[in-house]
Amino acid sequence: MLQLFKFKGGVKPQTNKTQSVGEPIGVAPLPSRLFVPLHQSIGGTPRPLVAAGERVLKGQLIGGADGWISAAVHAPTSGTVRAVAEHVAAHPSGLTTLSVEIEPDGRDEWIERTPIDHGALAPERVRERLREAGVVGLGGAVFPTHGKLTASKTVPMEELVINGAECEPYITCDDLLMRERAEEIVRGVGVFRDLLQPKRVLIGIEDNKPEAVAALQAAAAKLGENFAVVAVPTRYPAGGAKQLIRVLTGKEVPSTKRSTDLGVQCFNVATAYTAWRAVAHGEPVVSRIVTLTGNVERPRNWEALLGTPLAEFVALGGPKPDTDGYLMGGPMMGFAMPTMDAPLVKATNCIIASSPALFPPKAPEMPCIRCGECAKVCPHELQPFELYWFARAKNFGKTQEYHIFDCIECGCCSFVCPSRIPLVQYFRFAKSEIWAREKEKNAADQAKARFEWKTAREEREKAEKAEKLAKAAAAQAAKKAAEAAAAAAGEAAPAPAAAEAATNVPAATNPPLDAEAAKKAAIAAALERARAQRAAVEPKNVDRLTPAQQKDIAEVDARRQQAGIEAPPTAPEESQP
Amino acid sequence: MITAIAIMALGAVVLGAALGYASIKFKVEGDPLVEKIEAILPQTQCGQCGYPGCRPYAEAINKGEADINLCPPGGAEGVQRLADLLGREVKPLDAEEKPKAIAFIDEQTCIGCTLCIQACPVDAIVGAAKQMHTIVPELCTGCELCVPPCPVECISMEPIGENLDNWKWKYPVIELKKVA
Numbered sequence: 001m002l003q004l005f006k007f008k009g010g011v012k013p014q015t016n017k018t019q020s021v022g023e024p025i026g027v028a029p030l031p032s033r034l035f036v037p038l039h040q041s042i043g044g045t046p047r048p049l050v051a052a053g054e055r056v057l058k059g060q061l062i063g064g065a066d067g068w069i070s071a072a073v074h075a076p077t078s079g080t081v082r083a084v085a086e087h088v089a090a091h092p093s094g095l096t097t098l099s100v101e102i103e104p105d106g107r108d109e110w111i112e113r114t115p116i117d118h119g120a121l122a123p124e125r126v127r128e129r130l131r132e133a134g135v136v137g138l139g140g141a142v143f144p145t146h147g148k149l150t151a152s153k154t155v156p157m158e159e160l161v162i163n164g165a166e167c168e169p170y171i172t173c174d175d176l177l178m179r180e181r182a183e184e185i186v187r188g189v190g191v192f193r194d195l196l197q198p199k200r201v202l203i204g205i206e207d208n209k210p211e212a213v214a215a216l217q218a219a220a221a222k223l224g225e226n227f228a229v230v231a232v233p234t235r236y237p238a239g240g241a242k243q244l245i246r247v248l249t250g251k252e253v254p255s256t257k258r259s260t261d262l263g264v265q266c267f268n269v270a271t272a273y274t275a276w277r278a279v280a281h282g283e284p285v286v287s288r289i290v291t292l293t294g295n296v297e298r299p300r301n302w303e304a305l306l307g308t309p310l311a312e313f314v315a316l317g318g319p320k321p322d323t324d325g326y327l328m329g330g331p332m333m334g335f336a337m338p339t340m341d342a343p344l345v346k347a348t349n350c351i352i353a354s355s356p357a358l359f360p361p362k363a364p365e366m367p368c369i370r371c372g373e374c375a376k377v378c379p380h381e382l383q384p385f386e387l388y389w390f391a392r393a394k395n396f397g398k399t400q401e402y403h404i405f406d407c408i409e410c411g412c413c414s415f416v417c418p419s420r421i422p423l424v425q426y427f428r429f430a431k432s433e434i435w436a437r438e439k440e441k442n443a444a445d446q447a448k449a450r451f452e453w454k455t456a457r458e459e460r461e462k463a464e465k466a467e468k469l470a471k472a473a474a475a476q477a478a479k480k481a482a483e484a485a486a487a488a489a490g491e492a493a494p495a496p497a498a499a500e501a502a503t504n505v506p507a508a509t510n511p512p513l514d515a516e517a518a519k520k521a522a523i524a525a526a527l528e529r530a531r532a533q534r535a536a537v538e539p540k541n542v543d544r545l546t547p548a549q550q551k552d553i554a555e556v557d558a559r560r561q562q563a564g565i566e567a568p569p570t571a572p573e574e575s576q577p
Numbered sequence: 578m579i580t581a582i583a584i585m586a587l588g589a590v591v592l593g594a595a596l597g598y599a600s601i602k603f604k605v606e607g608d609p610l611v612e613k614i615e616a617i618l619p620q621t622q623c624g625q626c627g628y629p630g631c632r633p634y635a636e637a638i639n640k641g642e643a644d645i646n647l648c649p650p651g652g653a654e655g656v657q658r659l660a661d662l663l664g665r666e667v668k669p670l671d672a673e674e675k676p677k678a679i680a681f682i683d684e685q686t687c688i689g690c691t692l693c694i695q696a697c698p699v700d701a702i703v704g705a706a707k708q709m710h711t712i713v714p715e716l717c718t719g720c721e722l723c724v725p726p727c728p729v730e731c732i733s734m735e736p737i738g739e740n741l742d743n744w745k746w747k748y749p750v751i752e753l754k755k756v757a
């Protein structure tokens with residue numbers, strides 16, 4: 001039996017999971033419209049590849065991955081693209097994001113799918129396939145999976161940790177997936193194992209899901225894989241990557257390092273499942289399992305198409321009349337969906353209908369009494385009350401000294417705080433302020449560098465020009481001196497005559513003088529051009545003239561004409577009042 | 578007595594030499610305060626402060642020739658930070674604060690005169706003579722210097738609104754108890 005370790009802190013909130021595990025995963029019916037956001041994962045925003053009016057098939061690429069860390073997006077069903085436009089995002093801000101609106105045709109017709117044999121292909125090809133299939137971390141972080149599947153050259157891969165802990169209350173989508181589709185999960189883990197070549201594979205599941213543990217153990221045994229399926233103690237946040245790694249391997253990942261630096265890589269069970277579908281069935285990620293629970297008549301897990309609007313999805317569960325909102329994610333880390341039009345996305349693991357009875361409004365925040373409870377439960381051993389103090393005072397430098405970026409926003413501290421301080425909200429605020437400032441600073445540095453560069457370039461150009469002019473002047477002077485010397489020594493024709501002759505003498509007989517003539521011609525041409533240009537621009541002092549002044553000008557012009565003098569260019573029509 | 582004086586004198590000579598050496602060896606280039614002031618300025622290089630760029634303005638502040646509230650892109654926050662750095666009093670900004678915007682060239686109208694390229698202090702415009710010009714939005718600082726030179730008025734300033742990339746979590750609102 002594997003020795004287990006403990007992570008620091010953590011809390012035991014009510015799990016509220018039993019409500020939604022009673023029924024098997026249901027397949028959600030086709031919604032009337034789908035709004036598929038192009039940006040659904042960390043990294044580059046995929047470029048739209050379809051236009052309004054186009055017919056698409058299920059699984060057809062509609063957003064091409066942009067850059068290596070980016071994942072493609074596909075049409076969740078067959079139908080017609082109605083628009084590629086901004087649509088409200090599944091995001092706490094309620095802002096919009098570029099989305100592809102698809103009207104399903106009801107046929108759910110797949111595009112041609114080509115399975116690959118991952119064992120026979122080079123690892124790059126397999127990673128490429130996962131990228132094209134839009135496989136991302138479905139535990140919530142939505143980091144493109146292929147980006148985590150390159151074994152480090154310096155650190156040998158020791159453990160591959162598969163995360164089936166699902167520690168957050170209410171959420172049961174991974175539990176049901178493990179119960180019903182264990183074999184495909186195990187095969188997907190096999191793909192990861194083949195790419196990373198770790199010494200051990202550990203699958204961690206919280207011990208409140210015995211059915212899932214049994215199912216995965218059976219599947220691993222059936223497929224002859226020696227994966228260790230381990231029940232870990234139920235304690236929030238055991239499903240945090242660093243916490244699960246700690247529990248299973250005893251390795252403490254310091255904040256300055258990534259788990260791969262210690263030879264550990266971690267994936268979610270649902271990610272392994274979609275990876276297997278992509279490899280063995282050629283199916284891109286077009287749907288996911290979403291728990292619908294909370295204040296609804298029929299809590300259950302649904303396999304729903306990505307892009308399903310919230311309103312149509314929650315109708316499946318029958319929200320009770322006193323429902324006053326919907327959370328995406330769990331009660332600890334989730335956020336309120338902005339509108340009923342917001343779509344389900346790859347990161348949506350759970351929708352909780354809330355009601356005043358279920359989540360009573362918090363009593364107002366009280367001053368911090370520095371009881372230290374928050375520090376006791378923080379799994380990252382931070383000092384939330386100090387962080388809170390500095391975040392509240394907007395002293396962001398200090399929050400960084402107290403390691404605010406180690407905070408995983410797990411919400412344990414807010415959960416235990418007797419003064420009901422929304423600590424995590426302060427931390428999110430501080431983090432996004434710091435990020436914004438960093439961005440501004442980078443932009444300013446870049447602007448400064450570019451400005452200095454441009455200034456230097458202009459100086460250089462000026463210097464070069466001056467040098468050229470100086471050289472030309474020197475040459476001219478030298479030539480003049482030589483000519484004068486020649487005239488004096490040879491006592492040839494007088495100088496003015498020579499200059500006169502220069503214009504008529506053919507080029508071949510007198511090259512230096514000819515060059516002189518060409519230059520003169522060029523200067524004359526330039527003068528002519530300058531004159532023409534002056535004529536083309538309106539003089540500054542003649543716009544906005546009063547009618548009286550105009551009359552004066554007309555009179556002057558008339559007199560001039562009489563005297564046979566050319567009139568100066570007048571201002572164009574539109575500048576006259 | 579003599580030895581004591583000799584020892585003290587020797588100590589003075591040695592320490593003096595060490596200090597002299599250190600002052601040469603660890604000489605600080607430039608004026609550190611100017612650098613600090615400049616680090617606060619937004620580097621928009623727009624000249625709205627009346628100086629030909631952020632660096633000259635920083636130098637003017639350092640010399641006490643300029644007030645600290647002349648930089649509109651820096652906004653009230655910039656004034657606040659300058660005041661904190663220099664220990665001066667916070668003053669209201671000597672201009673109205675505008676939301677950040679970036680320039681946009683109407684590519685249908687652009688005649689390719691290159692005048693805007695010459696005006697842009699950060700080389701954020703790409704184009705060539707008689708070719709359509711365009712602005713690289715990531716590099717544009719929003720200084721508006723390219724707007725007046727354009728002979729066909731095809732450059733406009735487009736405010737950047739809130740989007741998912743620059744959205745920030747708000748400061749938690751503290752509920753106040755209702756007054757009975």
Ligand code: SF4
Pocket residue numbers: 367368369370371372373374375384385388413416417418419420421423
């Ligand atoms: S738990 Fe709340 S009251 Fe106690 S120290 Fe932390 S922030 Fe302060």
Ligand code: SF4
Pocket residue numbers: 374377378379380381382384406407408409410411412413414423424427
């Ligand atoms: S939210 Fe952050 S500070 Fe609070 S317990 Fe979790 S990791 Fe610690």
Ligand code: SF4
Pocket residue numbers: 618619620621622623624625626627628629630631632634647648649650651
């Ligand atoms: S106004 Fe501000 S941004 Fe513009 S040049 Fe002056 S200091 Fe720089």
Ligand code: SF4
Pocket residue numbers: 679680696697698699700701702712716717718719720721722723724
């Ligand atoms: S493009 Fe225009 S507004 Fe933008 S930095 Fe250049 S000159 Fe300033």
